[in-house]
Amino acid sequence: LIILLVFIVKSFFAQDKGECISGNCENGKGVYKTWAGDIYTGYFENGKYNGFGFYDMLEGNYYQGNFKDGKFDGYGVRVFSANSCGEISYMGFWKNGNRHGFGVETSKWDTYTGVYDNSYKNGEFKIVQFDAAKKMVYLKTGMFVKSKQEGEFKIVDSNGKHYTENYINSVKQK
Numbered sequence: 001l002i003i004l005l006v007f008i009v010k011s012f013f014a015q016d017k018g019e020c021i022s023g024n025c026e027n028g029k030g031v032y033k034t035w036a037g038d039i040y041t042g043y044f045e046n047g048k049y050n051g052f053g054f055y056d057m058l059e060g061n062y063y064q065g066n067f068k069d070g071k072f073d074g075y076g077v078r079v080f081s082a083n084s085c086g087e088i089s090y091m092g093f094w095k096n097g098n099r100h101g102f103g104v105e106t107s108k109w110d111t112y113t114g115v116y117d118n119s120y121k122n123g124e125f126k127i128v129q130f131d132a133a134k135k136m137v138y139l140k141t142g143m144f145v146k147s148k149q150e151g152e153f154k155i156v157d158s159n160g161k162h163y164t165e166n167y168i169n170s171v172k173q174k
Contacts, residue, residue, distance in 0.1 A: 017035060018033050018034040020032050025047065026047050027045055027047075028043070028044060029043050029044070030044055032044075036058070037058060038055065038056060038058065039056045040054070040055045041053060042055075042067065043067075048067075048069050048070040049071075050067055050068060050069065050070075051067060053065075059081045060079075060081035061078075061080050061081055062078075062079050063076055063077070063078045063079075064076060064077050065078075065094070066094075071097035072094035072097050072098075073094050073095055073096060075092070075093055075094075076091075076093075076094055077089065077090070077091045078091075088107055089105070089106050090103055090104070090105045090106075091103060091104050092104060092116065098116075098118050098119040099116035099119045100116055100117060100118060101115060101116065102114070102116075103115075109129060109130045109131075109132070110127060110128065110130075111127065111128045112125055112126075113125060113126045113127075114126065114144065120146045120147045121144035121147045122144055122145060122147075123143065124143055124144075125141070125142065125144050126139070127139070127141075127142075128140075136157050136158050138155055138156070139155065140153045140155045141153065141154045141155075142167070148169050148170040149167035149170045150168065150169070151166065151167065152165070152166050153165045153166075
């Protein structure tokens, strides 16, 4: 029992490091496989992802773009599998692993275009939404504060009708 326990603990802690499959994964270009099975192909500096690379995650998720000190940083595209909360992709700027700067986020029925601040939607956004039940497309323009809809949103539907909606903390006001 003790030998089995030692083997399990040793195996668990051995998984915190992956392996360099090819190339130079310290300072150069290489291919690295994480303990979880994710594969990074790109540039390394001091053993961390730095520069342009492709990070292939499990279940169809991936990121292609710039890295800094092992994190998404600069321009990049993050694609999620269709089963991941309905979110399909984000194309834009990153800083320290977070969405930061101008970007476009697309999900099954919505597209958000605007500026992100430390992964929050902040400032004016344009949103294109599709309502499958009504078979209607809406173009909304309004403000977000820490990813919450705030204030007046101007809306145009696919019939050309113009109107406004008011939001407080992402709750539509009557």
